[in-house]
Amino acid sequence: MTASRKSPAACLIGWPAAHSRSPLIHHYWLRKLDLMGGYSIEAVPPEGLAEFVLHLSSHGFVGANVTIPHKERALSLSLPDARAAAVGAANTLWYEGSQLRSTNTDVEGFINNLDACAPGWEATKDALVLGAGGASRAVAYGLIERGIRRVHLVNRTLPRARVLADQLGGDVRAVPWAAVVDLLPRAGLLVNTTPLGMHGQRPLEIDISLLPPDAVVSDLVYVPLRTPLLAAAQARGLRTADGLGMLLHQAVRGFELWFGKRPEVTAELRALVEADLAKH
Numbered sequence: 001m002t003a004s005r006k007s008p009a010a011c012l013i014g015w016p017a018a019h020s021r022s023p024l025i026h027h028y029w030l031r032k033l034d035l036m037g038g039y040s041i042e043a044v045p046p047e048g049l050a051e052f053v054l055h056l057s058s059h060g061f062v063g064a065n066v067t068i069p070h071k072e073r074a075l076s077l078s079l080p081d082a083r084a085a086a087v088g089a090a091n092t093l094w095y096e097g098s099q100l101r102s103t104n105t106d107v108e109g110f111i112n113n114l115d116a117c118a119p120g121w122e123a124t125k126d127a128l129v130l131g132a133g134g135a136s137r138a139v140a141y142g143l144i145e146r147g148i149r150r151v152h153l154v155n156r157t158l159p160r161a162r163v164l165a166d167q168l169g170g171d172v173r174a175v176p177w178a179a180v181v182d183l184l185p186r187a188g189l190l191v192n193t194t195p196l197g198m199h200g201q202r203p204l205e206i207d208i209s210l211l212p213p214d215a216v217v218s219d220l221v222y223v224p225l226r227t228p229l230l231a232a233a234q235a236r237g238l239r240t241a242d243g244l245g246m247l248l249h250q251a252v253r254g255f256e257l258w259f260g261k262r263p264e265v266t267a268e269l270r271a272l273v274e275a276d277l278a279k280h
């Protein structure tokens with residue numbers, strides 16, 4: 001679908017302009033909801049980012065997604081909401097009047113996907129999060145916001161997890177990988193936010209037989225869709241939430257902010273994106 005001069009258009013700002021599923025997702029919703037609008041990918045180099053973002057509407061856009069390497073600078077070029085400020089990165093921009101606002105929709109993408117896949121997951125007191133990078137920040141913030149009592153952050157580089165735990169506040173504890181074995185038996189939620197298990201990466205070596213029988217397992221990796229971690233969890237009969245679900249759920253809010261209607265994550269949309277993932 002292409003944008004006419006009058007119909008609203010949004011874009012994904014990145015550098016380089018990598019292949020992204022976002023146009024597929026937003027065009028599907030525009031068609032489904034019978035809305036005029038467009039969504040394009042804009043390759044913007046770091047030296048051009050400030051001009052592009054600060055004049056987003058003059059460039060013809062009502063808002064944007066922001067991806068690597070621009071998420072941190074996009075935050076400083078806009079007025080962030082509490083989530084983007086806490087995560088330290090913005091992935092969605094929109095206008096409130098003439099004010100350019102920003103948020104981080106990975107937080108609700110993660111949480112809403114869990115709600116959809118494993119209702120009641122929040123009954124757990126202890127969540128174990130592997131990784132302490134940008135995605136972990138969004139995940140841990142979402143867990144605290146949702147009221148999970150203790151979040152254990154496991155990271156290869158422990159000081160990075162400590163910094164994150166200190167910044168997030170609440171009961172977030174930085175722990176080394178060696179502590180995982182002791183934490184698994186009381187972890188009602190296990191989340192992988194590292195790239196381990198992704199195609200081309202080393203596998204994630206973790207003994208999920210140690211998890212309690214009602215644990216929920218989530219993996220942010222979505223290539224492959226069914227990661228070895230998720231496959232092992234499903235083989236044990238545990239409930240799971242995958243990375244593609246998070247990707248689809250994180251797109252909902254941007255669409256609503258730009259085009260005025262809240263879209264749904266449907267099985268049809270998921271199948272469409274799965275087919276695209278299988279091609280590339």
Ligand code: NAP
Nearest residue numbers: 131132133134135136156157160193194195220243246247
């Ligand atoms: P990031 O900021 O680079 O952080 C990567 C994290 O993984 C760090 O904690 C890093 O540990 C750890 N790590 C990397 N390689 C490792 C290895 N070989 N062994 C152990 N730990 C390792 O990346 P990110 O933005 O958080 O993204 C992480 C993953 O989440 C990526 O696979 C990304 O595609 C995925 N993701 C998915 C979604 C979704 O919607 N499904 C959204 C966002 C991200 P150190 O601190 O020790 O380096």
